Amino acid sequence: MDNERAIKKNLATIGEDYDTISDSLKKHLVSIQDIVNRKVEEQCVAIKTLQDSDLSVSSVCSELNISRNTAYRYNGLLRRYIESCSDQLADSNPLAIVERLKNENAEKQKQIYLMLDRDIDILSLKSTINQRDRLLQNNKQLLEQKNNRITELTKDCLQLRIALEQSNPKHPLIVFQQK
Numbered sequence: 001m002d003n004e005r006a007i008k009k010n011l012a013t014i015g016e017d018y019d020t021i022s023d024s025l026k027k028h029l030v031s032i033q034d035i036v037n038r039k040v041e042e043q044c045v046a047i048k049t050l051q052d053s054d055l056s057v058s059s060v061c062s063e064l065n066i067s068r069n070t071a072y073r074y075n076g077l078l079r080r081y082i083e084s085c086s087d088q089l090a091d092s093n094p095l096a097i098v099e100r101l102k103n104e105n106a107e108k109q110k111q112i113y114l115m116l117d118r119d120i121d122i123l124s125l126k127s128t129i130n131q132r133d134r135l136l137q138n139n140k141q142l143l144e145q146k147n148n149r150i151t152e153l154t155k156d157c158l159q160l161r162i163a164l165e166q167s168n169p170k171h172p173l174i175v176f177q178q179k
Contacts, residue, residue, distance in 0.1 A: 003030055055089055
């Protein structure tokens with residue numbers, strides 16, 4: 001019954017309905033599912049074997065039926081040899097390699113996210129700077145316009161004063177400014 005459920009699930013992922021398939025095809029599907037199940041079991045056994053393949057001084061001494069003291073005697077030659085072999089075995093263990101690559105990938109993803117945050121901050125700062133630059137430019141133009149207006153008004157005042165002096169030199173404003 002588990003085979004049938006697995007077959008239905010797999011057929012659904014490829015857009016097929018188990019109930020519409022002929023009995024002869026169902027027999028082939030059951031045979032294929034048996035092979036798939038066997039391969040999954042082989043993978044599980046292989047993974048278990050790889051997980052249990054670690055070498056240690058204790059495990060080697062136990063398999064050889066020798067004491068650990070023997071491994072530590074003779075300047076630790078046997079211990080160092082076992083540890084060296086253990087390191088080599090660990091370096092070639094596909095599970096250890098996958099785990100190391102996962103850790104490296106996670107670290108690189110973390111760096112990417114940090115760089116994305118940095119880039120977003122930089123873009124935000126650039127946008128703020130551009131807005132401030134536009135605001136400063138607008139304020140500069142306004143200031144220039146006001147300065148021009150002040151210059152015009154100053155000229156007008158000067159012309160009015162000259163005209164006032166020429167028409168009435170004794171006007172109280174003219175006398176007040178001279179004092």
